[in-house]
Amino acid sequence: LVALAWVHLEHHDLKQTRSRLQQLNAVLEASPDKLIAAIACLIAAYSALAEGRDDMAVQSVARARSGWQVPAWLEHELGLVESRASVATGKIRAAFADAEPASQHSSLEATVILAHARMAAGDGEDARRMLEPLLAAHDRVPDRVRLQACLLEARLSYRSGDWARGRRSRRAARRPRHRRA
16 A cells, blocks of 8 residues: 555655555554554655645654654655755755755755755755756656756746746656656
8 A cells, every 4th residue: 555655646646645545544553563654654745745735744754753763764755855845834944954964865856855945045056056967867867856856947947037948847847758558
């Protein structure tokens, strides 16, 4: 169920994501597992962000961390969600604090989040410089991260008045990298 919820989330099928999370929560009530529950919280947090419910994302992250020592890889992911929520709510310092440790480990997603925070802080040029390597490595960047980088590049372009570049970035975000059979 965890894998199915994640797949639905990756395909932005939030209705199915919620459905799988409800099923998973029912299973976890009968047979608790701290790690699986924390991963479910992570998925719920990403889903909440996608729906614009930043406060729910933060609550899900807190639930994932509650009462145990979270594995480092999961803490990394939870920090990214927290940072995204901070950017969305205008808490720029918190966004930097949450994403900075992840960027130290060469996290592509953390780079996009930090670039977003830079843009929100009014430093569009620095944000664009941070995105350049990701945009140049188009085929070596996961689809989700590529989409985020392209959309942020489009916003930066529109803000600076470069409408043509903004449209190119939006088209690049919509363009599927791989054809499905």
